[in-house]
Amino acid sequence: MKVPSLRLPERIGWRDHVIGASLGGVYVCALLATAHTIGFPRDEGVYFRAASSYVGWWRLLLEAPTEALRPSAIDGAWGLNHEHPPLMKTLFGVSWWNLHEKWHVFADASTAYRFPAMCMAGGALWITYIFGARAWSRCAGAVAAILLGLMPRVFFHSHLACFDVPIMTMWFLCVYVHWRAQEQGGMLWALACGVVFGLTLATKHNAWTVPAVVVPHGLFVHRRAMIRALKVGRISLPASLVSMALIGPLVFYALWPYVWSDTLARLQWYGEFHLNHEYYNIEYLGRNYFGPPSPKSYLPVMVLATVPAVTLLLFGIGGGERIAAGGRRLYSWARTKLPRVLPLLRKATGATPSDRGETDLLIALAIGAAAGPFFLSKTPIFGGTKHWFPAYPFVALLAGLGFDRVRSAMHRALPALPRSTRSAAEVALFASVLAAPLAVTAHSNPFGLSSYVPLVGGTAGGADLGLNRQFWGFTSQNAAEEYLNENAPRSATVFIHDTTWDAWAHMQDEGRVRRDLRAVGAPGEAQFALVEHELHMNELDYATWVTFGTDAPTYIVEHDGVPIVSIYRR
Amino acid sequence: MPAVGFFELGAHVIQTHSITPKRDWQAAREYVALHATPEDLVAFAPRWVDPVGREVFGPALATLEREARPDETRFPRAFEVAIRGGHVPALADWRRSSRERFGAVSVTVLDNPSPAHVLDDLVSRVSPDHLRVSRVDGGREEDCPWTRATAQSGQLGFGTAIPADRFACAGGGFVAASVVEDTEYYPRRCIYAPPPGHTLRLRFTDVRIGRSLHGHHALYVEAEHAQKAPVTITFSIGGTVVGTAVHRDLEGWKPFDLDTSALAGARSEVVADIDCPTGERRMYCFEADTR
Numbered sequence: 052m053k054v055p056s057l058r059l060p061e062r063i064g065w066r067d068h069v070i071g072a073s074l075g076g077v078y079v080c081a082l083l084a085t086a087h088t089i090g091f092p093r094d095e096g097v098y099f100r101a102a103s104s105y106v107g108w109w110r111l112l113l114e115a116p117t118e119a120l121r122p123s124a125i126d127g128a129w130g131l132n133h134e135h136p137p138l139m140k141t142l143f144g145v146s147w148w149n150l151h152e153k154w155h156v157f158a159d160a161s162t163a164y165r166f167p168a169m170c171m172a173g174g175a176l177w178i179t180y181i182f183g184a185r186a187w188s189r190c191a192g193a194v195a196a197i198l199l200g201l202m203p204r205v206f207f208h209s210h211l212a213c214f215d216v217p218i219m220t221m222w223f224l225c226v227y228v229h230w231r232a233q234e235q236g237g238m239l240w241a242l243a244c245g246v247v248f249g250l251t252l253a254t255k256h257n258a259w260t261v262p263a264v265v266v267p268h269g270l271f272v273h274r275r276a277m278i279r280a281l282k283v284g285r286i287s288l289p290a291s292l293v294s295m296a297l298i299g300p301l302v303f304y305a306l307w308p309y310v311w312s313d314t315l316a317r318l319q320w321y322g323e324f325h326l327n328h329e330y331y332n333i334e335y336l337g338r339n340y341f342g343p344p345s346p347k348s349y350l351p352v353m354v355l356a357t358v359p360a361v362t363l364l365l366f367g368i369g370g371g372e373r374i375a376a377g378g379r380r381l382y383s384w385a386r387t388k389l390p391r392v393l394p395l396l397r398k399a400t401g402a403t404p405s406d407r408g409e410t411d412l413l414i415a416l417a418i419g420a421a422a423g424p425f426f427l428s429k430t431p432i433f434g435g436t437k438h439w440f441p442a443y444p445f446v447a448l449l450a451g452l453g454f455d456r457v458r459s460a461m462h463r464a465l466p467a468l469p470r471s472t473r474s475a476a477e478v479a480l481f482a483s484v485l486a487a488p489l490a491v492t493a494h495s496n497p498f499g500l501s502s503y504v505p506l507v508g509g510t511a512g513g514a515d516l517g518l519n520r521q522f523w524g525f526t527s528q529n530a531a532e533e534y535l536n537e538n539a540p541r542s543a544t545v546f547i548h549d550t551t552w553d554a555w556a557h558m559q560d561e562g563r564v565r566r567d568l569r570a571v572g573a574p575g576e577a578q579f580a581l582v583e584h585e586l587h588m589n590e591l592d593y594a595t596w597v598t599f600g601t602d603a604p605t606y607i608v609e610h611d612g613v614p615i616v617s618i619y620r621r
Numbered sequence: 622m623p624a625v626g627f628f629e630l631g632a633h634v635i636q637t638h639s640i641t642p643k644r645d646w647q648a649a650r651e652y653v654a655l656h657a658t659p660e661d662l663v664a665f666a667p668r669w670v671d672p673v674g675r676e677v678f679g680p681a682l683a684t685l686e687r688e689a690r691p692d693e694t695r696f697p698r699a700f701e702v703a704i705r706g707g708h709v710p711a712l713a714d715w716r717r718s719s720r721e722r723f724g725a726v727s728v729t730v731l732d733n734p735s736p737a738h739v740l741d742d743l744v745s746r747v748s749p750d751h752l753r754v755s756r757v758d759g760g761r762e763e764d765c766p767w768t769r770a771t772a773q774s775g776q777l778g779f780g781t782a783i784p785a786d787r788f789a790c791a792g793g794g795f796v797a798a799s800v801v802e803d804t805e806y807y808p809r810r811c812i813y814a815p816p817p818g819h820t821l822r823l824r825f826t827d828v829r830i831g832r833s834l835h836g837h838h839a840l841y842v843e844a845e846h847a848q849k850a851p852v853t854i855t856f857s858i859g860g861t862v863v864g865t866a867v868h869r870d871l872e873g874w875k876p877f878d879l880d881t882s883a884l885a886g887a888r889s890e891v892v893a894d895i896d897c898p899t900g901e902r903r904m905y906c907f908e909a910d911t912r
Contacts, residue, residue, distance in 0.1 A: 339806065361626045368622075457622045483623035487630040494637055505632035512636070514669040515705065549777070575774040575782065584672070587777075590802040590842070592672075593689070594774040594782035597799050602688050603680045607672055612640035612704075614672040 063185050070189070071180035071196070075173030078200045082169040082209055086162050088497040089210050090528025090563065096553030098140055098212050099147075099164050101132040106144030108308070122312050129309035133317070134324050137307045138253035139217045142167035159561050164212040171217040172209035176200050178220070179444050182227050183451045186410050190458060191369075194484065195451025198362045199444055201488035204436045207499020218255035219440035225251045225258070226417050226445075229265045232291035233272045234408040245294030249302020256325045257441055263420040266292060268413050331433035332587035337517025339587045344428035353436050356518060358446070359488040360506045366446050369453030373411045417445045435500065435519055454484060497529065498610040510611040520584050521615065524549030526608060530581050530616045531564040534606040539579055544569045546577035548591060574598045580619040595619050641704045645724030646677040652721055652728055653700045654682060662696035663687050666707030674702055689800045689810035691837050691908045692876070697736040701729040740829040740911040743836075743891070744812055747798040751827070754788035754796045757820035757894070765790035780841040780904045781813050793817040793900070801906035803839045804873035811839070811906035816852060818900035825891040829911055830858060834879040834891070836909030838868045840902075845871050847902035854907055857892040858884050868905070881911065 059066055091099075108128035112119040119125075132140065143164045150156040151163035176196040183192025199205060209216045228247045232240035244265075251258040269289040270277065280287035304310060310317045332341040335349055355363070386393040421442035424430045461480060468476065487505070495502035500521040503513030514520065527550040535545065547555050547570045558564040574580040574591065575598040582592045582604075596602040604617035657663055663682050665674030675683040693699065693711045698718075701709055704725055715731035722728075746752055749767040756763050765788040773783040787797035794817035800808045814821050834856055839845070851869040855862060856879055864879035891911075897903045 360629050361622075364622065364625050480623060483626035485626075487626050487633060490630055490633050494633070505629050505636055509633065509636035511640075511705065515667055515707075520669075572776055573774045573779070575772040582672075584669075586806050587842075589806045589808070590780070591774075591777060593800040593802055593808045594779070596685060596689075596808070597782035597784050598772040598774050601680045602675050602683060602685055603678075604672055604676045607676055609640075609673075611637055612673075613669060617672045617676075 059189065063181065063189075067181060067184050067189065067192075068177075070193070071177035071184075074180055074193070074196045074200075075170075075175075075177040078176050078209075079169050079173040082172060082206075083162065083166075085496050086165055086169075086210055087159070087561075087563070089207070089499075090497075090525035090550075091161065091554035091557050092211060092213070092523030092525040093549065093551045093554060094523065095161075095164075095212050095525075096551040096557060097132055098143060099161070099557060100553060102140045102144035102147060102164055102212070104128045104131045104144070105137060105141045106148045109141070109145070110148070125308045125311060129307070133309050134321065135214060135255065136253045136303070136321075137309070138250060139167065139171075139212075139214050139255075141306070143212045161212070161557055161561060165210060168212050168214075168217055169209060171220040172200070172205070175216070175220040175223060175444055178224055178227050179447055179451075182223075182230075182444075183448050186408075186448065187452050188455050191448075191451035191455040193451070194365075194454040194481075195444075195447040195449075197485060198359075198365070198450050198488060199447035201485065201492045202358050202362065202443060202447075203492045203495040203499055203502050203504070204357050205440065205443060206492045207495065207497075207502075208437050208440070214255040215434070215437040215440050218251070218257045219443060221247070221251040221254045222257055222261060222421070222441035223444040225261050226264055226413065229269065229291055229295075230408045230410065230413055233269065233289070238290065241290035241294045242298065244291040245298025246302055248295040248299035249306070252299055252303035253306045256321075257421075257438070260420045260424070260441075262295070264413065264416040265295065268409060268416055271412060272407070272409050328431060330431045331522075332585070333433045333435065333522070334517060334519045334586040335432065337586075340432060341587070343431075345425075345430055345432045347426050347428065349432045350422055350425040350439060353518070356503045356507045356513060356516070357436050358443075359491055359504050361484055361487055362447070362450050365450035365453035365457070365484065367453065368456055369449035369451065372452065372456055373414070373449065377411050377415075414445050414448060418442045421445070433522070435522070498526070498615060501610050501613065501615055510613045514613045517586075520586075520613070522549075522585060524551065524554065524583055526583055526616050527555065527581050528558050528563050529608045530606075530618055531558070531568070533608050534618050535568060535579060536565045538606075539565070539568055542567045542569060543578045544571045544576060546571055546574045546580040546591075546595070548581045548583050549585075549588065550581075550583075574619075578621050580621075582617040582619070584614050584617065592617065639725070641725040643677065645726040646673065648723035649702055649721075649726040649728050650678050650682065652723065653678070653702065656730075657682070657700050658698075660697055662690065662693060662699040664699060664701055664709045664712070666701060666703040666709045667705060668707075670704055670707065678702075685800070685810055689808035691809060691811070691874075691910075693733070694735075694737045694835070695739045695910070695912075697733050699731045699733070701727075701731060703727050703729065737835070737912045738831075740831045741825075742908075742910045743825055743828070743893075744798055744810055744908045746825055746828070747796070747812055748786075751825060752788070752796075753824040753826070754790070755822045755824075756790040756792065756794050756817070757822050758792075762822065763791060765794065765796065778843060780844065781906060783813065790817065790821075794819070794821055796821065796823060799906065801839055801904075802842050804842050804845050804871065806842065807874070809837065809839060809874055809906065809908065811837075811908040813904075813906045814895050815903050815905050816895045816897040816900060818898070821895040823893040823895070825893070827888055828858075828891045830881055830884045830887045830889055830891075831911045832880070832882040832885050833912055834858075834863060834881050834909055835876075835912050836866070836878075836907060837874050837876050838866060838905065838907035839872075839874045840868065840870065841904035841906070844902040844904040845873065849902055850898050852895065852897045852903055852905045855894045855896070856909070857894070859887070859889045 146166045147163040151160045157163040180192040180196040183195040225247050228243050269292045273289045330342045422439050555570045559566045571577045574595040580595040605620040606618040607614045608616040665671045719730045754765040768789045772785040781801045784797050787795045789795045796814045799813040853867050855865045866877035
């Protein structure tokens with residue numbers, strides 16, 4: 052009997068999707084296993100409520116369509132949190148209804164709400180693997196996917212029923228599908244571009260920057276065909292772009308009942324809300340920012356402080372190689388125009404392999420579009436790193452390529468090794484690259500926003516530098532788990548600081564916080580006061596000193612010795 | 622590449638296993654408790670470790686007067702309790718007299734090169750025994766009685782907490798000892814006296830007068846951005862105006878120093894008149910001492 056070969060065929064195919072899905076699946080399992088350790092941020096409480104409201108409307112639509120389609124029913128259900136589009140909240144609600152309420156797959160409502168966002172995170176790893184495998188190699192794709200998942204901030208946000216990781220995934224998927232459409236051509240890929248762009252628009256407003264990637268890229272890829280068409284008096288545009296322009300908005304509109312009436316005014320409000328978004332407070336290098344101008348160094352410093360150094364080094368290697376290749380290609384092109392001025396390069400012996408998808412340009416545009424706005428002084432920085440997440444899969448892709456190049460260099464340097472030693476060297480190389488990101492990411496949980504990478508000294512190093520400690524008030528759960536649940540007398544009143552009433556109630560519903568504890572909105576009304584440390588929140592520390600008559604906390608929730616929540620007892 | 626990966630892993634292991642144990646903090650506390658006098662400053666560094674310092678040292682050592690100090694000038698000596706090589710920037714020019722290590726915690730004793738001798742601290746005199754408060758409206762002066770009510774505080778943006786014990790004026794206005802958050806988000810123990818659109822008059826009785834009246838004033842940090850009219854404080858001693866200090870928005874915790882050398886040695890009433898044409902977001906707090 053002949054044993055089938057385990058070697059994967061050269062062509063990327065369904066087996067690769069199995070690999071990508073497996074990577075994503077493992078990631079989702081890790082997220083599910085740690086979901087209960089992270090409290091509910093402010094925004095989640097709102098999204099939980101919106102999700103239930105939206106799914107209620109869909110159920111009404113199935114049961115009583117005429118009733119559901121009345122404007123009052125639509126506005127009643129969809130008016131909640133209409134500053135964000137509907138896709139993820141709808142999925143959160145569908146998951147909650149089916150996996151918690153109906154089929155009891157998840158005992159906790161919160162896990163059911165969060166599950167679609169976790170799947171999106173898994174999906175990001177899947178697409179990263181496929182993209183990397185198609186663009187460079189399976190090894191590059193696999194390492195890229197793992198390194199993306201092992202970015203501590205990505206891991207933290209992947210737990211949440213919020214939009215930051217979903218938009219990272221959808222934004223990335225949108226660019227990937229566009230890339231495939233350029234490579235493959237055909238109507239199906241073009242249609243997919245339109246649909247995926249519509250879904251991206253329905254995920255979060257970061258989708259507005261996708262055209263800054265796909266339009267110049269698509270035009271560049273099709274430049275010759277477009278010029279040829281123009282010469283014969285025709286206008287030719289890439290089908291994928293036309294599809295995005297036509298189908299994308301239709302999908303977006305179809306998925307969001309809130310804009311079905313009063314469409315222009317509501318869309319205009321939505322646009323203006325985000326274009327003129329208020330500035331929230333955030334600490335950076337010891338200074339509190341709550342308005343323009345935003346510091347231009349914010350993105351690079353925060354990337355250095357939150358993405359593992361080995362990932363960034365690999366990104367540098369991969370990116371450097373592609374920049375060099377791009378430079379050589381540009382030089383060759385320029386030399387065809389100016390042969391007498393530009394000498395022939397000694398290394399430019401062979402022609403650059405043709406890349407129909409213009410992958411390098413696409414990745415450069417994607418990183419530029421996702422990260423570029425954060426170099427503008429008017430762009431708010433209150434989201435920490437999460438608002439430029441769409442750049443991270445591309446960073447990971449180049450890191451994967453970097454790993455591939457390091458691996459090849461190792462093979463060249465050690466050509467005569469026996470096969471088993473070679474394999475061991477490969478495993479060691481793989482471990483050397485992944486061990487630190489894995490350890491740092493695992494250790495960051497559940498204080499993902501407080502945690503910083505070893506390059507800046509870890510959590511304490513971040514505190515030394517005056518980098519933001521946290522936001523969103525989710526660490527009240529840790530305060531309850533570490534102190535209040537054990538020590539507070541029955542029915543004690545607790546000032547819950549930055550935690551919302553919704554989030555606190557959900558934590559009590561799920562037994563994370565003792566159910567008898569009563570939340571209050573001011574330290575002066577409380578027997579216990581929580582102070583979640585953020586620079587601009589210091590006033591609540593001081594208010595507690597005045598109203599409690601002491602400046603000494605009775606307990607402090609810490610991460611690596613850094614205060615996260617001070618708990619005062621009257 | 623492997624070296625970078627393993628270096629990062631090693632750094633992570635070291636960083637996460639070098640957390641200062643509480644026993645080091647407690648040993649430092651015992652040392653400070655034994656050696657520090659009430660006049661000394663006890664301060665923690667780096668800044669972010671202050672809550673841990675307060676937790677371990679307790680309110681008897683990490684007193685409000687030390688934690689929310691107006692500045693360092695009044696302290697003849699400082700016990701700087703630090704980890705990770707931290708320092709209190711304001712003590713940079715002080716002379717180091719000794720240093721003890723308790724594991725990861727260091728206690729450095731520093732001498733103030735020119736300490737000020739404080740005669741009376743007006744913030745400590747906010748009580749009916751030492752202060753009378755009135756509201757002056759068009760020449761009519763109405764007394765604001767000392768009351769005990771519920772302490773008032775709120776969520777972010779509420780501003781400086783209003784303690785239970787305070788002088789409360791009919792028609793609006795109050796005066797109380799509290800802690801304001803300045804524009805650098807530091808705590809400042811001060812006399813919270815938001816002008817209600819009229820003059821608030823504070824009469825401190827039987828104050829020992831020195832060569833100067835030294836103080837600071839500020840608005841609650843968010844009010845500093847309100848861009849409203851400046852707040853003026855005018856000090857009189859024994860009926861003679863000794864000086865005026867004006868606080869404009871965004872000036873932060875602003876110092877003032879008024880010359881009282883002509884009256885030095887006397888015991889007298891010190892009157893502070895606080896004025897502002899508007900009461901809107903004028904969450905004003907000041908501190909002063911005679912020295």
